[in-house]
Amino acid sequence: MEPIGFIESCFKDKFGTPRQPGLVKSAWAKLRIRADLQPAEALQGLEGFSHVWLVWVFHQNKVARYHAKVHPPRMGGKSIGLFATRTPHRPNPIGLSLVELVKVEADGIIVSGADLVDGTPILDIKPYLPEIESIPDAKTGWTSQVQKDPIQVEFTEHASKLLAQWQQRNPDKKLKEVIEDTLKLDPRPVVYRGYEGNDGASYRNKHAVRLFDGDVHFEFVNANLVTVLDILFTHN
Template identity: 50%
Template sequence: MCSVIFYRRQNLHLRWILLQPQLFRNIRFYFTKKLGEIKPIGFISSLFCHKRGTPRQPTICPHARGVLTLDRLIVNNPQYTLEGLEEFSHIWLIFVFHKNEKEFVRSKVSPPRLHGRKVGLYSTRSPHRPNPIGLSLAKLDYVEDSSLYLSGIDLLDGTPILDIKPYIPEYDTPQSLPDSSETEQVESRQSWSNSSSFHENACENEGDLNLENRRNRMLHRESCIENCLCEESENYSAKYVRVPAWIVQPSTPKLNVMFTHRATRQLNMFSKNAKDPNFLLKFLRSPAETLKTITSILSEDPRPIHIRNREEEEFYYFTVDNLHVTCWFYDGVAEVVRILPVSRGRHLK
């Protein structure tokens, strides 16, 4: 009897193994069909029109602005979907890497901060992924009708947005519990407090005349314990959130950014009220703000590794807002040598 039951169990297990590929194919087909129904809810209008010079992470350029306008074909009256969102300071944007032109995905990639050393794809934020989906944190400046005005973005102009979610520090910031040894220490402190309380209550029953002094001491001890616990709880997140050393301490410091006199004069020709549309700022508000944005971009060295490792020195071009920027790098310095309107730039077209 036992042998028959064992045989049946083994047979069912074998059938389950044989049916798994077909089951996974069915599941994959179902989700592929559902994903085919996913449509962008809107598209970003951004000051970054080319991949070159676009920040690799959000919040690097606080003045990098953009506008997300919701598509009225996806939801009727999209302005109603944004009610209450203005109460949040930041939002998560789930988007598609629409400029990802690679047809294959590598298992290991080389993040810029590792200078050629490779790590697993999923330990990085590389845009070249099996599913080209990204997550970006942006500051929400204000909401107007069905449009969201954002800053601190790292998205290209025309990026399709799949979803919006409010940033909530209470939920989006990791909260960790202490390990067992620290829990024992906390419990021992609490038991010490309880024992002290019991001892002093006993003294009170014996008619001790220093009742008020003992109460003050107890309040002081309890406040000390509470303060210790609060300090530990505040340090839990910082202590238990773990990231690699190459993220916290990059091997190369930030670059110093310099502007030639000619580049500075050319930069000051751009403004929000320029009569010539070639020098009109669309997202940035002033030459000073534009200078800060270019400095933030270049200080992080936006060049990919294969360009950084070239022995010969060459110019590097990128665009931001309505500006075409020419610079070059040497000895830890990024020097801007020319700034022209995008319409007059001969590169990146």
């Protein structure tokens, strides 16, 4: 199989990329489709759909490993069979994401809410058919037992000023919303959690996510509060 194109996404690394689509609704991404596939023709009619499935490759998986049981971050350390999860580490590293279709352009599509890293190869686009694919009373297995306290996001005065400058440079992007929704999901690996307030473990609490063309530095003050400390972006 050959990718039909590659995604340009606001998430530049795996760290910080949401664990499922729709969790960061304002996440921006553009899929440019290969010119030889005649995108303008191939996309005709898609504009009538509000959501599409993306079928894609976990191309940043570093090691080809097979574990029949995995530890989903939401299970906080417990393990479960890989086929009962959406782990990237599968026999065939294929991803599936339901995203909102924002716009059809001549060379591709703009979508929001994607959980894909920048540069991800896309294998296919399929329209979402709610009358067939939406099953409101479906059983949701172990995921229905997972509960998490909400996380609040605050900005220091310094970070607020930088956010305003960064926003001026990117007037069409919802930067604050993307930052807040990304951090509310707690992007930290499970082993980094639980050390908040411990000065000797500040490397576990202070991190940065690359969003769009900026680096957003933040600190978990406690399990339910994260402070944005700094935003680095090119000022020229």
